[in-house]
Amino acid sequence: MNIPFIPFLDRWRKRHAAEQEPGLAAVFEDDPQGVAELLSECELLRSQAADAGLELDDTPASLSALDQLLPRWRDDPELLPWLGNDAGLYLGSVVVRTVPGATWHVWPGGSPVVRLASGREIQVVEAGLDWAVQGAPELSQVYAEASET
Template structure:
């Protein structure tokens, strides 16, 4: 059972409940789902870092040694979680920022200006290459 199945189960939806539809009817539930980032939270915890959904935690993540790059199977999952965590921090701390789910279930963060940040792609790039830093993407969103 994956994270989406768990969310559907908790929110009474069947297998056919699309995430995009749920975003409109239950934005808090979708935000909860997207903020879980279990793998990232576990790996950060192993390095003594407690992720508290703050901009400072993004800076701390940027400083972690990238041990996940040694595991090609884990790398994309951790990058995905990093992107969702980045989005979570933006949504919780940047006024007016909100999750937006594209058709097909692709989550992005939409700022008040209408600009959309592809946080999952940013997280994957960060996990693979270290750039852009998560804190840098956050700073750009906070300034927009």
């Protein structure tokens, strides 16, 4: 279908694009500390860990302890993606808090990643989902690789 160019629509779109709310990327840039706190909540993961007798203290040792838990969550396929997302955000929070120069970054599509001082980006949510579903890579292994660079 051949749609004719309508100049006033182009001007209208440009004018209204400026009025739209800022995207997630802008929030990351404007309040990185607030975003870091929000991403570190990981309520479902913390609840599951507490049920297993593990308190998550935002340290690399807690990642190793998570790796040792029996994966009872795999019995609930509806829980897996949510828990995996939380595991990835928790992993990212630990990296950002303990690896010098690591920061949260968001891709234009909205996926949060951790950017290391070297410029390398870690797709922590993807790593958390893989950990929740398959058990690999271990969260502590991803952290170890991030802390080496």
